[in-house]
Amino acid sequence: MPRFAANLSMLYGEHGFLQRFAAAAADGFEGVEYLFPYAWAAPELSQRLRDAGLTQVLFNAPPGDWEAGERGLACLPGREAEFRAGMLQALDYAAQLGCAQIHVMAGIAPAGAAPAQLADCYRANLHWAARQAAPAGVQLLIEPLNARDFPGYFLTHQAQAHALVQELGLANLKVQMDLYHCQITEGDVAMKIRRYLPTGRVAHLQIAGVPARHEPDEGELDYRYLFAVLDDVAAQCGWRGWVGCEYRPRAATSAGLAWRRALSPAAPAERMP
Template structure:
């Protein structure tokens, strides 16, 4: 049975970040994910998780300088030291919150390095990071992003992600499969999930176009979620979408799955 996780970086933004945990719990979620928690105290986040009986199931490693256009460091040859420096704060937050999955962003293309050189750096960084996180039961995930929303991002297909994961050759590294990004690039949503299921450690959803509620747009998420359920997927489904209006008012699509998860 797929379990829904509210993404608190994109949902419940009517409230300040630390108040969103309570909003998610009140709406029926038992799990949350978020993108970059580093502006907050890890202990404060942990306290909100305990207060509302929520599990933190995913967040991102530090992304570099977002204002300067960086979207991760892991494939950047010139950022090896900065990538290493990002591991300690991520581990500290993971241990404080009990989160067992971290999204390691690849980064956008810059500088003269070839794609092959960048992939070699990506693999080496993931091996090094996995050695840091795996002893704590934390798994790193890499996510292909569509090139329309994030131009020049290094990792753009599940096939490319699988090649990287297989080169790393560690159980501590897997794929984060976002149906929204896949719908914008290649399609074949369930067939691709089936093909790479052994490597997939987390999935996310959002409507396309617009990245709004999953019951908007051209993707039939009723079919997608039922297909995941039929395949025995018991992982989390991150709701990384931007509500078109009030978050709670747009949750009608989720009621069936939240109710099923609560009774499971």
């Protein structure tokens, strides 16, 4: 069964943010992730992690003006200085929180912008950021997002993300594979797990039910089968990443966690020839 991390931006909304750490630990989670830590002082978050015995698995670099609809800066020409300042802030938080992974959001493509110019900016920013993160032992992640929830987002497909990681050839640049986004955009999720995990380029997975983004026991994805596939592939290739629970609970978070036992695979999924 995968190692699950609670996404505190979505789970435990019935508690104040700082109280969500203890709530997640009480429900048996050993790791947490969330969108952004920057509204809280790093020492306060670090104390919450220690008190709850939790690992900080992942958070996002500053995305620009989130409230205005910005979803990252990495592909936006003319915003390089802001991107770099945000990355240095994220790396400072990562050091204080003991976090080994930072998600770098690509951004929304501006209307009329030349795709080649955006791609060049994206590559250059990722290259610079990975060089800054390497001495601290931090991996940077890029995540394809679906166009229904994130219209205009620059990075949308698994193949696009993997091609970029291969092209740049940076040891600490990996892919964050969200099965919710993957299903909406591309489908064929089980085969993508089988194809991409053995490459070593997938550092982190995330899950949610499709299409409503509730618990994974609801919707069109059969997570019991997918968890069996994941266990099978991980056993073959040695994958040891976390699986982030990035969904919107139907009601109180704790009451909806029965899926962790109900979806536990009883036997390995059938292997493809």
